[in-house]
Amino acid sequence: MKSNENNEHNFSLATETKNILQKHGIRLNKNLGQNYLIDDYKRKKIINFANISKNDTILEIGPGIGTLTIELSKKAKKVVAIEQDKKIFEILFERIQEENISNIELINDDALNVEISTFSKSNKIVSNLPYQISSPITFKFLEFDFDLAILMYQKEFANRMIAKVGDKNYSRLSAMLHFKTSIEFLDNISPQSFIPQPKVNSSVVKLTPIRNESFFSNKTNENDYSLICRALFPHKNKKIRNALIDSRNILGYSDKKILRDLLDSSPELESFLVKRVVKTSPEEILELTNLIKPILWG
Template sequence: MSEKTKLSLAKETKQILQENGIILNKNLGQNYLIDDFKRKKIIKYAKLSKEDIVLEIGPGIGTLTIELAKNAKKVIAIEQDATIFNILKKRLEREGIDNIELINEDAVKVDFPEFNKIVSNLPYQISSPISFKFLKHKFDLAILMYQKEFADRMNGKVGTKQYSRLSAMLYFKADVKFLTKVSPESFIPSPKVDSSVIQLKPKDIKTIKIDGEEFKINDESYKIYSKVVKALFQHRNKKSKNALIDSRHMIGFKDKKELKSVLKHLEDKNPKFKELLLERTINLSPESIMELSILLKDHL
């Protein structure tokens, strides 16, 4: 990447902000990409065609948006900040770009129109809720920029410090692939941490085998799994039995004795269940947590 190219995008961004009297707020996740090399890489990762309808969250002044629109059939850009929204709207009108649908709403709350790809430099403070919202929709591919620490937890391996509630929740919903790191110098204002560009591809695991018996993974199973995951990862270094007892309210138990009785009954009935309860949360694979959830479901 030539310095001239990088400065070109940086200069353009600063000029638009200065002309409109905008001072970006880091606390609101307003870190604008000024690295044209990284912008081109993100667009390339998205593998866009003129058939694609792209969803973008937090378009800002259009750094990615305008390039996406050149390569896709349509872009749906959702920007919550009314001032920034109006700047982008005027910019698109001035440049005669007519295949971008702008929505001035909170992306976490608004209903999404139909789309088949997602490309976004996400506001970091909504990383978790917006990611899970994406996964409630059908789409082909998402190219997303996150804070590096969050991205590491998305793909955390069992037994590592990155393995988390987030890793376990995503496991049955999407394949997560790291694509590239983005340094703080690639943004204005510069964040204090590195960022990562991640590829998300939805996956649909429909069954799991427990002791040779096949169990369906449906919406109900995943709902129970979500509760169990949440309870377990409140105490990630404890044995899963103790973690469940200590977070019993999260799985619908008020009385400690009642939950202990249920667990004892299941342990006596199923040696595998007993084995899982003795394992520390951090060492339980998502499949093992799903097994626990399915074995517990009639009692939750």
């Protein structure tokens, strides 16, 4: 019986979505990440994960025609929704007007260009993100103080976010997020839950910011850590010494021998240089960064 109820809800949401799109002559563009959720059961789960109260202001990126937005507005104090596509924005604006909803602030802009002060109006984030901006928008979220984020990503991207040291998915993304947020896997969502159906599976994760600035003594230190990660992870199965030499241009060196001699000149680096990148923890990469900075850049 429960399965039949879910099917009815899914049919209703799918029909509602298709009807709205047909009414406005909209053909969704998968290349722009326009894959709309039509699974009501999954929609309810996503919203419930956020544990929303009337004290919460929710940030949503890429609301589309309001599949999550309108339901979020019923539970939250306010929803700030940022939609880049002008025509989709106008459809959602019309829906909000028709349903006489007063607690949604709708912004027609590219979320990557929106001032962080707009984001900081919110204390929670709930979004089915456009997958092509997953990385930059996630790091932008982490520039402001929020309680939690419930976010849908391409499953492959989510796997790299949550990967541990030594895992095949351990990556620059894993290392960069390690000091900024705790990440919890919540759910998988199949392509059949969307129209049009994407060619990839999706995952829902929860981000909870880590507010401990002691990891990075200053912004320059964080930038150096990022640079070392960028140099190491394209060669993650190599030893650190070889990875750094192969990425010498990233480090500001063109001559392989000069960089090799600098690396080999420091006994402090020896234990790091023989380790494979994939087996090196973020804490170790940070320690390596602090040791290598005066050697490479004075």
